[in-house]
Every structure is written in structure tokens, then in C-alpha cells.
Amino acid sequence: MQGQLSEIDTRSILQLIELGQRTGELLVETYSAQGATQITQPSWFVFFLNGQIIYAGETEADLSRLTDHLRRYKAESSLDQIPASSIANFTTQEYGYLWALLEHHLLTPAQGRNILQGMVQETLFDLLSLHHGAFMFELGTPLTPQLMTLEIAPLVARIIKQVQEWKQLHPYLQSPDQCPVIANASLLREALPEATFQTLDHYADGQTSMRQMARYLNRDILTVAKAIYPYVQRGWLQLTYNSSKIEHRSSLDLSSVTEPPKIVCIDDSTTVCRAVEFMLNRNGYEVSTAENPLDALSLVFQVQPDLILCDIAMSHLDGYELCAMLRQTAAFRQIPIIMLTGKEGFLDRVKARMVGATDYLTKPFGESELLMLLEKYVGRGNPERVTSTQQILDALESELNLNTP
Secondary structure, three states, X not given: OEEEOOOOOHHHHHHHHHHOOOOEEEEEEEEEEEOOXXXXXXXXXXXXXXXXXXXXXXXXXXXXXXXXXXXXXXXXXXXXXXXXXXXXXXXXXXXXXXHHHHHOOOOOHHHHHHHHHHHHHHHHHHHOOOOOOEEEEEEOOOOOOOOOOXXXXXXXXXXXXXXXXXXXXXXXXXXXXXXXXXXXXXXXHHHOOHHHHXXXXXXXXXXXXXXXXXXXXXXXXXXXXXXXXHHHHOOOEEEEEXXXXXXXXXXXXXXXXXXXXXXXXXXXXXXXXXXXXXXXXXXXXXXXXXXXXXXXXXXXXXXXXXXXXXXXXXXXXXXXXXXXXXXXXXXXXXXXXXXXXXXXXXXXXXXXXXXXXXXXXXXXXXXXXXXXXXXXXXXXXXXHHOOOOHHHHXXXXXXXXXXXX
């Protein structure tokens, strides 16, 4: 089963899976097109067993959500005690680490179930708010082991109501990722009990989103939103976005950046590596390349890049495996990884997301498309590093047909 959310909504998809008592995986992705490049937005997966939900989350392998939930148990540092080998057999990194915490007795089963239920509810809140995107449901073996399963009907009914109530808070509240910041502390202190004000003062720092506050306080997003809504209306609280979390470098004053962003390109094609190297060198980036994926790991550890370009179809070790290995290393959990591939398909993009890829670029690609992604994640290059390689680059571009629409 696959299609567009404009044709069938998320609620109906979930109901069909429940009615059919299906076991498998639902993949949902939103994306928008800019010119010839498809810009990938968040994507999600939901795992099912006999029509009930086992786990749900974003496909991007980021442990920040789990860390936020662990914070309320004062256990966020416990992730450092989990060896990467403990999660090697798990499809999703987040679920693997959650289960490993249980196996190492760093969480109780009750705490694990509470975290898992919060993750599923948060994911469904996002999915049931969607109106545009693509989906695919694949029958398959269930995600194992299972900590719990959740019935779809009562869960969806409750979250649909939350989504409807959330819409009534617009335009004052527009996204769960908005961060409250106190604009009038004296009036807030007068209006709230002291303990409540202290809690709000702690979190309303312009860096902590409503989504994170819900995780820290073990509440749903709507409860947090409704609690702050009257004070946003009055102007005592303001909402902003934490720009420092949007991209690694794009929020910096780039004129003050003296060190060029370091890029590692991993592709078993010599021609592609040389083309990327010349394109980026002439735009002020520091580039290292590896044609052997087995050598790439040592290069990445040596260079400590700001961003990695990784081909998918390589011999010995494909890009999916390489990306998954890097994401299991603490030093590279947050580094942007852009997958390069000649394939153009929804499943390929979702699979890339599932192993932790940040974004996806289809070959052949042009210089402008590559630079747009790099500027999005690490900012512009240092113009002082620009080299005069135009003639060689033009020849390579012609050979690779990189500017073909």
C-alpha cells in the first residue's frame, strides 16, 4: 500500500492497518521541490504488530529525543555507557538504545514504557497534522524485541482531538518547535504561583522548544501549549526558534569564520571524487576524498569533517552500512551526512533516513545544487581558499553531465 496523503489521510491509513491486523512498517515522508532539486523534509516510520503500534519516530537517527526523555529520570548521561555493539542488530538507533538501557538496568521497564508511549504520541501528533506527503506500508517481520504495543483507535482519537485544539491556538502558536522566552518577568511572576514561575523561568530561555518541555515534564505537546498560550497572547511570553539547532553553521556570522568547512566525499568513482573536490575547492571548502569505503572510516576519524558526502552504491561496504556505522559513534551522531545516489525513489530516500542520513542528493547534480545543500548545513566556504581550477572543472562537468536538468 502506497500513495499520497492528498489522496488518503494518515488517520485512514492507520485505521486500515488496524482493521487488517497488519504487521510491518509504515513510512511517511514530506518533501518540497526547489528547481531541479528535491529538498527532503522530515520523514517518519511507524512499526506495527498485528495492527498495534510497537514504536514510531523520525527516520533520522538522532538521539536528542531519547536524551530529552531521559532527562526527567536524570539518566541522560547513561547513553554513554551503552557500547555500539549493543544496538548493531536494531533497525532504528533510538529504539536500539532504549532497549539497551533496559538490558543494562539503566532504566526500569515502567520508565521505558513511559518513554516509548511519549515517543509514539509525539510522532502521531506530527503525522496526523500532515496534509501533504508520500507514504508506503510494507508487510514484514515485526520490530523485535517488543517492550509494549499500543491500540491504534483510542490513541488516534485522542491525538486527533489534540491536533484540532492545537489549530485553535494559531496564529499565536504555530509550531511545537517554537521556543518560549520571557518578555515580562514581573507580570508573569504576579500571575503565577512561585513554583510555576520558577519552572517556566527555567525552560523559557529561547533555546528550549515546547516539544522539549513536553518531554522534560512528561506532558503532551497540547498541555504545554495551552499552559503558555494566555501569556503569549498578552505578550508576556514570546516565541522564537532556536536557530543554533537548525543548522551547524548557517546561523553564524560567516564573515568571521576563518577556517573553511571541512568536507569528506566518499565515492568509489574517481571522476565523481575529483569533480566534487574541484567544485568545492573553488568555492572555499576544504575537501578530502576517499574512493575505498573501507579506507573512508579512518579518513573520517582523522579529518573530523563538518559534513560527509557519501555514495550509496559502493563495493565492499555500501553507503547505508557506512552511514549506520558512523551514526553509532558518538563523535559523528550529529554530523550532517548527505547521501549521493543515481537512484530516484521514495524507498531509497526513506532507507537513507533510516540509517541516519541527513539529506539526499541525486546524481547527476550541478554545482549550484551541491552548494545549496552545503550552505544549508555548514554555511559558505572561505573565499580565501578559492583556487583557479575552472578549466579542469568545466571538463569534468561536461564528462559527468553534472548540469543536466
